[in-house]
Amino acid sequence: xxxxxxxxxxxxxxxxxxxxxxxxxxxxxxxxxxxxxxxxxxxxxxxxxxxxxxxxxxxxxxxxxxxxxxxxxxxxxxxxxxxxxxxxxxxxxxxxxxxxxxxxxxxxxxxxxxxxxxxxxxxxxxxxxxxxxxxxxxxxxxxxxxxxxxxxxxxxxxxxxxxxxxxxxxxxxxxxxxxxxxxxxxxxxxxxxxxxxxxxxxxxxxxxxxxxxxxxxxxxxxxxxxxxxxxxxxxxxxxxxxxxxxxxxxxxxxxxxxxxxxxxxxxxxxxxxxxxxxxxxxxxxxxxxxxxxxxxxxxxxxxxxxxxxxxxxxxxxxxxxxxxxxxxxx
Amino acid sequence: xxxxxxxxxxxxxxxxxxxxxxxxxxxxxxxxxxxxxxxxxxxxxxxxxxxxxxxxxxxxxxxxxxxxxxxxxxxxxxxxxxxxxxxxxxxxxxxxxxxxxxxxxxxxxxxxxxxxxxxxxxxxxxxxxxxxxxxxxxxxxxxxxxxxxxxxxxxxxxxxxxxxxxxxxxxxxxxxxxxxxxxxxxxxxxxxxxxxxxxxxxxxxxxxxxxxxxxxxxxxxxxxxxxxxxxxxxxxxxxxxxxxxxxxxxxxxxxxxxxxxxxxxxxxxx
Numbered sequence: 001x002x003x004x005x006x007x008x009x010x011x012x013x014x015x016x017x018x019x020x021x022x023x024x025x026x027x028x029x030x031x032x033x034x035x036x037x038x039x040x041x042x043x044x045x046x047x048x049x050x051x052x053x054x055x056x057x058x059x060x061x062x063x064x065x066x067x068x069x070x071x072x073x074x075x076x077x078x079x080x081x082x083x084x085x086x087x088x089x090x091x092x093x094x095x096x097x098x099x100x101x102x103x104x105x106x107x108x109x110x111x112x113x114x115x116x117x118x119x120x121x122x123x124x125x126x127x128x129x130x131x132x133x134x135x136x137x138x139x140x141x142x143x144x145x146x147x148x149x150x151x152x153x154x155x156x157x158x159x160x161x162x163x164x165x166x167x168x169x170x171x172x173x174x175x176x177x178x179x180x181x182x183x184x185x186x187x188x189x190x191x192x193x194x195x196x197x198x199x200x201x202x203x204x205x206x207x208x209x210x211x212x213x214x215x216x217x218x219x220x221x222x223x224x225x226x227x228x229x230x231x232x233x234x235x236x237x238x239x240x241x242x243x244x245x246x247x248x249x250x251x252x253x254x255x256x257x258x259x260x261x262x263x264x265x266x267x268x269x270x271x272x273x274x275x276x277x278x279x280x281x282x283x284x285x286x287x288x289x290x291x292x293x294x295x296x297x298x299x300x301x302x303x304x305x306x307x308x309x310x311x312x313x314x315x316x317x318x319x320x321x322x323x324x325x326x327x328x329x330x
Numbered sequence: 331x332x333x334x335x336x337x338x339x340x341x342x343x344x345x346x347x348x349x350x351x352x353x354x355x356x357x358x359x360x361x362x363x364x365x366x367x368x369x370x371x372x373x374x375x376x377x378x379x380x381x382x383x384x385x386x387x388x389x390x391x392x393x394x395x396x397x398x399x400x401x402x403x404x405x406x407x408x409x410x411x412x413x414x415x416x417x418x419x420x421x422x423x424x425x426x427x428x429x430x431x432x433x434x435x436x437x438x439x440x441x442x443x444x445x446x447x448x449x450x451x452x453x454x455x456x457x458x459x460x461x462x463x464x465x466x467x468x469x470x471x472x473x474x475x476x477x478x479x480x481x482x483x484x485x486x487x488x489x490x491x492x493x494x495x496x497x498x499x500x501x502x503x504x505x506x507x508x509x510x511x512x513x514x515x516x517x518x519x520x521x522x523x524x525x526x527x528x529x530x531x532x533x534x535x536x537x538x539x540x541x542x543x544x545x546x547x548x549x550x551x552x553x554x555x556x557x558x559x560x561x562x563x564x565x566x567x568x569x570x571x572x573x574x575x576x577x578x579x580x581x582x583x584x585x586x587x588x589x590x591x592x593x594x595x596x597x598x599x600x
Contacts, residue, residue, distance in 0.1 A: 128477075
């Protein structure tokens with residue numbers, strides 16, 4: 001019987017040390033790019049852009065404020081409205097426009113990345129899942145004016161080719177586009193524009209790494225964080241945190257609800273995730289990934305105040321009973 | 331083959347039926363879980379190809395060709411994809427390595443398909459790579475036909491790869507067009523892209539076109555963004571003689587005087 005108790009106790013201790021229950025965590029990171037699956041209906045708010053490139057454009061509708069000259073596959077057209085259809089691989093560049101939020105057609109895989117060149121807030125967004133958005137042309141500025149250029153597109157069902165068009169110099173032309181199920185948008189926001197978004201639900205695992213196309217190796221996407229901040233994982237309820245090396249690989253497996261609480265693009269992507277996670281693995285390489293999830297012992301340790309309070313409560317109760325002479329004589 | 335009964339028997343002398351059932355269920359669930367993980371990641375081996383998810387190393391800095399299509403018919407789910415291409419007979423008929431490769435045009439899953447080198451191809455004839463059901467990997471991953479780039483070609487020793495434009499279909503082999511579409515990834519922002527096609531045996535062949543953005547809109551305009559996948563069509567070559575042609579891409583980035591380029595060889599069969 002004693003042996004059974006010892007074995008049971010040993011197994012319980014081992015289990016408490018090895019088992020890692022889902023735990024609420026806040027993850028703060030600075031990264032070059034991140035990929036995630038989401039069922040968010042839309043992402044991003046209004047942005048003023050010097051340039052926006054849409055690769056994988058399927059359709060574009062333009063309503064000009066005043067009739068504009070457009071060259072479609074070499075033929076000049078003057079129009080107040082225009083329907084443009086993209087072939088596979090179609091691409092359009094828009095200049096001096098303001099974009100609205102991006103609407104997803106359904107659950108999508110999204111990759112957001114800081115651009116290697118351009119302004120500090122230039123970025124790209126790749127989607128596996130069609131997106132649509134509205135654009136409004138902005139007034140011309142000195143040295144540049146609103147317009148658009150498309151390749152591999154047809155105007156009103158005509159021959160495929162390059163389409164180049166002016167947008168009204170006073171601004172106000174309205175455009176709406178839809179992409180093929182796989183598309184990429186490259187944003188060059190106007191200088192000083194604040195780019196970010198909040199409350200994006202995350203479905204499934206997030207890998208903070210990318211595959212280097214030259215070596216086929218998995219590489220980190222972490223960046224040195226801004227002054228006063230850390231790349232770290234916090235388990236607030238357990239008062240435990242893990243600081244990450246800027247060259248670490250990181251994998252986050254949500255339990256059910258994980259949110260991209262916010263992200264800001266400014267010389268990289270600065271993001272904050274919060275939710276209950278099932279696993280967090282960190283390592284210097286693919287074969288060095290180890291879990292950083294707290295064990296049951298850590299959870300029990302987090303409740304030490306409660307366990308410390310139990311003997312005090314018992315002593316208090318015994319004291320009261322003793323004063324009331326409620327304790328039996330021994 | 332793994333025997334559940336043997337496995338459970340090895341651990342317990344004579345477990346009760348309910349315990350044995352529980353063990354069977356547990357092991358079965360573990361196996362199913364393991365298989366689904368394998369199905370989701372890594373390459374799988376089929377009789378004619380390797381297919382799955384992996385990174386395709388690509389040492390090209392500025393341009394990477396990821397699809398050379400003549401005709402591409404979109405395919406639905408649960409289709410059998412066929413890839414037709416003409417394999418020329420090389421002078422003196424040296425041994426060559428023929429391949430068919432497929433990858434996503436815009437990378438989401440690191441999908442890759444590579445034909446096996448053991449397939450017997452016919453020189454000087456139209457060949458079809460068949461037996462490629464989408465139900466194996468493409469459908470479960472969620473790769474769309476509109477996002478698939480396919481390359482066929484051959485290599486002889488250390489000479490440059492010769493690409494063979496492909497016809498992709500699942501039911502009707504009749505081509506939907508005869509012009510060639512090249513899909514590529516640009517490693518640089520491009521303001522202009524010069525495309526030229528030449529044939530060393532026929533100096534009269536010199537197809538040229540230039541794609542560019544409009545610098546009056548923005549002096550630093552970009553036609554294509556670095557890292558994006560793009561495509562262009564060559565002009566109709568059906569009147570040109572059969573043979574090897576060199577395609578040269580010459581790109582210029584905004585505000586940068588140093589151009590970037592890529593030359594590849596493809597075989598044209600009218």
